[in-house]
Amino acid sequence: MNAENFTEEIVTIEGNSVRVVTYRIAEEYYCHVYNLDPGACIARFTSVNREKAKEEALAKAKQRLLKTAGNH
């Protein structure tokens, strides 16, 4: 099987820029959300539907970012 439909985009959640990566392997879409620096994965979701994977991963990322919003 091959990796397919690799996409990458920068979006803003709760004032933080994050990198959203999606790709398909076999029947599943993987979505990972990374902070921009250092690039740690802060949320992920897997689904047979690309939009669902992205929506859920972004929701999880938002929760995690809110928990660390006070680290200033």
Add this chain to the structure above:
Amino acid sequence: MSDYAHPEVLVSTDWVDQHKFDPHVVVVEVDVDTQAYQEGHVPGALGWNWQTQLCDTLQRDVISKAELEKLLGESGIGNDTTLILYGDNNNWFAAWAHWQLKMYGHNDVRIMNGGRKKWLAEGRVVTKEVRKPQPVKYTAKERDESIRSYLAQVQQAMNAKDGAMVDVRSNDEFTGKILSPPGLPETCQRGGHIPGAINIPWAQACNEDGTFKSREELETLYMGKGIVPEKKIIAYCRIGERSSHTWFVLKYLLGYPHVSNYDGSWTEWGNLVGAPVEKGAIALTEKQMA
């Protein structure tokens, strides 16, 4: 890749595709996201977990000699094996593994330029199958501490005329605006940077596709800020992994003779009672540019 000081330390995704099943080659994926390997990986590649297999899980330290020998032996890696490392996020933790393998003297260890991202983006074949290697005996060398810096060395280097420190964290971490990167819970007591350090975020060494920038671009990036080969360079970040990437760039791609990684990094310095801290952006001084 041929312009680099040591081009032999890098291989392309094409090279890995052609050689991944060669009997003397072992490919290992090391990701910051420890679940990524299970999604799909280079056929034949093994996966190492940096949190449990590439550090001492009791005290804060790199992996011990005995544990490294066990890991490599169980991975079917002999002393003469060509070991190819790759990983996610610009090979961030592949570089961390590379630094430790060089500390223990593995001769032929290389990094797949572009890492996991490039492999996936190129639509190459992946598998979920986990290979079961035939165990071999591996004998590591005694740890080469010359490529590692400890707290005392950093304290001395702070005022040394022949040294320079490069802080490879984000600008917000460097200036003290934030105590930890967004989404990561582990903070420190103080924000800022080691006095005199120059801020060159590690990922500036990479192109958008995850490959390393050209030698000329890297020289401009580092030399333009006073990180020159004539100086003894110490790289640091938060826990020593981003700085192992910069260590790799300076030592192997640019050929700097004296580069070390301070893996205690900001989680040590920023928690240390009485340690001097600088905050905010700095203008390069004459000493730093000399």
